[in-house]
Amino acid sequence: MKKTLNRTFLIIGVLLLAAPLFMGPYAQSVARSVLMYLMLAISWNMLVSSGQLSFGIAGFFGLGGYASTLAIVYLGMPPILSLVFAFILVGAAAWLLGLVALRLRGMYFAISTLALAEIFRVIIHNWHGFTGGPNGKLLPKLIFDGASVPTYLLMAVLAAGTIAFSMWFRRSKFHFAVTSIRDNEIAAMSTGINIYKTLLMVFAVTSAVQGLVGASFANMYGFVTPESSFNMNYTLLPLAMTLLGGLYTTWGPVLGAVLLGIVGEYLKLYIPYGHLIVYGIIIVLVILFMPNGIVGLSGKLLNGFEARKKGEVQL
Amino acid sequence: MKLELRNISCGYGKLTVLNGVSLTVDEGSVGLFGPNGAGKTTLIHAVLGMVPLQNGEIYFDGERIDTKKTHTIVRQGISVVPQERELFPAMTVLENLQVGAENIDRARAAMADTLELVYSYFPILKERQGQYAGTMSGGQQRMLAVGRALMAKPKLLILDEPSLGLQPSIVHELFDILNIMKKEISIFLTEQNLRESLRTVGKGYILENGHIVLEGDADGLANNPQVTRAYLGL
Numbered sequence: 001m002k003k004t005l006n007r008t009f010l011i012i013g014v015l016l017l018a019a020p021l022f023m024g025p026y027a028q029s030v031a032r033s034v035l036m037y038l039m040l041a042i043s044w045n046m047l048v049s050s051g052q053l054s055f056g057i058a059g060f061f062g063l064g065g066y067a068s069t070l071a072i073v074y075l076g077m078p079p080i081l082s083l084v085f086a087f088i089l090v091g092a093a094a095w096l097l098g099l100v101a102l103r104l105r106g107m108y109f110a111i112s113t114l115a116l117a118e119i120f121r122v123i124i125h126n127w128h129g130f131t132g133g134p135n136g137k138l139l140p141k142l143i144f145d146g147a148s149v150p151t152y153l154l155m156a157v158l159a160a161g162t163i164a165f166s167m168w169f170r171r172s173k174f175h176f177a178v179t180s181i182r183d184n185e186i187a188a189m190s191t192g193i194n195i196y197k198t199l200l201m202v203f204a205v206t207s208a209v210q211g212l213v214g215a216s217f218a219n220m221y222g223f224v225t226p227e228s229s230f231n232m233n234y235t236l237l238p239l240a241m242t243l244l245g246g247l248y249t250t251w252g253p254v255l256g257a258v259l260l261g262i263v264g265e266y267l268k269l270y271i272p273y274g275h276l277i278v279y280g281i282i283i284v285l286v287i288l289f290m291p292n293g294i295v296g297l298s299g300k301l302l303n304g305f306e307a308r309k310k311g312e313v314q315l
Numbered sequence: 316m317k318l319e320l321r322n323i324s325c326g327y328g329k330l331t332v333l334n335g336v337s338l339t340v341d342e343g344s345v346g347l348f349g350p351n352g353a354g355k356t357t358l359i360h361a362v363l364g365m366v367p368l369q370n371g372e373i374y375f376d377g378e379r380i381d382t383k384k385t386h387t388i389v390r391q392g393i394s395v396v397p398q399e400r401e402l403f404p405a406m407t408v409l410e411n412l413q414v415g416a417e418n419i420d421r422a423r424a425a426m427a428d429t430l431e432l433v434y435s436y437f438p439i440l441k442e443r444q445g446q447y448a449g450t451m452s453g454g455q456q457r458m459l460a461v462g463r464a465l466m467a468k469p470k471l472l473i474l475d476e477p478s479l480g481l482q483p484s485i486v487h488e489l490f491d492i493l494n495i496m497k498k499e500i501s502i503f504l505t506e507q508n509l510r511e512s513l514r515t516v517g518k519g520y521i522l523e524n525g526h527i528v529l530e531g532d533a534d535g536l537a538n539n540p541q542v543t544r545a546y547l548g549l
Contacts, residue, residue: 176406176414183403190363190397192389192418192467 005295005302009251013163016258017156025148032152032220034261035159039213041238041245041253042166043206049175049248050202051182052102053110055235057210059117062230064090064211065218066124069137079143083215090211095204102199114235121230136225143219151220158216162209166250178202179248233276237264240279243286246293255294316376316470316501317341318362318393323371323381325361331369332357334525340471344493344502346516346533348509348546353522355505356398359475363395364388376470390419394469398476401460404449408440411448411459415466422468433462436492454485461489465496472496474504478511490515509546513537 020031040057047054067089068082077085101112124131131137144150169175177198180188188195214234218224237260238253245256260279267275290297318340326332332354338347347355360366362373364385373381380388389395394415403411412430416422422429434441437458443451448459457477464472477493478486490511493502497515506512513519513533521529521542529541536542 173417176410176417179406180403180414183405184401186365187397187401187403189365189385190389190395191415191463192386193414194384194386194418 005299006251009254013254017160020152021149028148028152030262030265032155033265034257035155036213036217037237037241037261038159038254038257039162040210040234041241041257042162042250043209043213044238045242045247045249045253046166046169046178047202047206048242049182050178050199052105052199052203053107054113054203054206055110056113056117056207057238058230058232058234059113059120060090060094060207060210061214061217061234062117062124062224062226063093063120064214065224065229066131066137066214067211068215069139069218069224070131072139073137079219083212083219086215087208087212090214091204091208094207094211095200098200098203102196102203117230117235121226124230125226131226134226136223136229139219139222142222143216146222155216155220158212163250163254165209170250174198174202237279240283242293243283244293246295246297249293249295252293252295259294316392317374318471318503319374320358320362321372321374323358323361323373324369325357325366326369327366332525333361335371336522336525336527337371338520338527338530340501340503342501343517344497344504344515346512346519347503347505347522348507348512348519348536349505349522350507354525355522356475358522359395359473359505362388362393362473386418389467392468392470393473394464394467394471395473396457396460396464396475396477398479402448402456402463404447406448407445408448408451408459409444411463412440412444412466415463416468419467422466425468426466429466429468433465436465436496437462454481454489457481457485457489461492465500469500471501471503474502476505476507478506478508486511507546509536509542 020027040061044054044057064086067086068079071077071082071085072079097116101109101116104112125134127133142151143154177188177193180191180193181195181198185195214229218229238257241256241260242253243256244260245254246252260282263278264275267278286293292300320336320338322335322337324331324334324336336354336358338345338358347358349355357366361368361381364381364383364387368381371381372379375388375391375393378391380391403414406414412433413426416426416429439455440459440462443455448456451459461472461474461477474493477489481489486508493504493515496502502515504512504516513536516533518532519530519536520527521536529536529539531539537547
């Protein structure tokens with residue numbers, strides 16, 4: 001059952017990933033932003049699988065954008081290399097901050113990640129000489145000189161990599177470790193799981209992914225400012241997408257990002273900022289009526305279907 | 316295998332629960348008995364490094380463990396069946412068992428064999444291996460918890476009140492299995508049900524208000540008038 005579901009999503013995914021290549025620059029730019037949110041949602045979902053809620057996505061996103069931009073501006077780093085640099089730098093920063101923040105749990109951890117994101121923004125906002133302060137920084141040129149197809153391909157490769165990483169993660173021993181931490185920390189400890197180290201690793205890697213996405217965003221649009229790079233949307237939208245698609249799965253955030261990303265794009269045209277209201281309504285409805293999201297629901301339906309095929313009764 | 320607690324004291328905040336307790340578990344099986352609130356669970360948490368000591372030392376196989384982290388102690392060969400909320404309800408029976416072995420190198424290498432062994436002790440777990448742990452009965456969950464602890468290939472298995480909340484026939488069945496298991500590994504259990512556990516343990520300690528008030532072999536305890544009056548209702 002699970003295999004059928006995974007394969008179906010894989011085929012649909014590859015087709016969707018290739019489609020914008022034949023649809024012109026506008027579709028490619030929408031698709032790029034969908035992929036961006038998709039990566040944020042997947043990485044957030046990996047951490048939340050361990051029961052730790054992070055509201056710091058925008059913080060690591062913005063930090064990645066600034067890391068990459070400043071590396072290009074001051075060090076003359078090639079754009080692609082600056083993405084790698086942002087990935088490593090944000091991962092290292094998250095590791096260090098995690099050393100402290102991960103002594104907290106639940107609500108306290110969530111709030112401290114929110115505060116961290118805000119602290120990044122305030123520091124960058126006020127460090128005029130280095131970061132450009134409230135005006136931000138401009139990049140000398142866009143990645144691939146702003147050419148649409150190569151930029152889209154880069155995002156597609158990064159997104160495919162993130163999806164593959166998440167699929168590997170769900171089959172590795174990390175999957176058991178994080179699920180057991182989420183279920184019951186005392187029991188997890190008693191089975192020899194090093195909770196602190198596991199959480200630290202997951203937090204660092206998922207934050208690094210968020211930094212990488214921020215860096216590619218900066219390189220696509222050619223600028224960073226405190227207000228745009230640390231925008232709360234980068235925290236809230238991935239969250240809504242994951243909830244809609246389905247928590248604790250790889251394909252949930254993918255599906256959620258594609259649906260909400262495209263719907264949001266259209267809504268933006270007709271009711272500016274109205275898409276945020278729609279997102280809010282969707283979150284409420286999903287939590288009330290399908291807490292396992294679309295993937296959970298379709299898995300259930302598929303289960304029922306296969307059971308009927310085999311002539312088994314499904315309760 | 317030897318677990319040695321030397322004069323340990325510990326508690327929570329200003330409250331001292333254990334007060335100068337010394338206790339030794341060698342090969343074979345040992346029981347720790349006492350009423351609610353005596354400190355039995357606290358003692359197990361202290362052994363596992365979940366409660367810091369105020370005083371005293373704990374040694375396992377000659378190595379001091381009271382300064383170590385829980386996961387390190389578990390990897391050194393002590394497995395525990397906690398008293399409550401002991402399973403991962405959102406995982407299947409098989410996954411619960413796998414988690415038991417997954418994080419310990421020597422246990423992971425021997426996973427297939429240990430799984431067969433656990434299934435031979437508890438055939439019901441094999442029947443139910445695809446079912447979510449949270450959907451099983453209390454007795455089956457306790458068996459799964461014991462099975463998961465065994466998956467770690469421990470040298471010492473600690474059980475915290477294994478009979479708690481189970482019907483007498485299931486308790487009897489569980490202790491029958493512990494009697495078979497104790498030929499393979501050492502067992503340290505806490506209990507209030509002396510009648511059942513004295514069939515299993517070779518030696519016992521009685522803990523009251525954080526002090527060891529009595530110790531002796533199983534026969535000695537079973538015939539001690541103080542014990543029979545207080546615990547066996549005779």
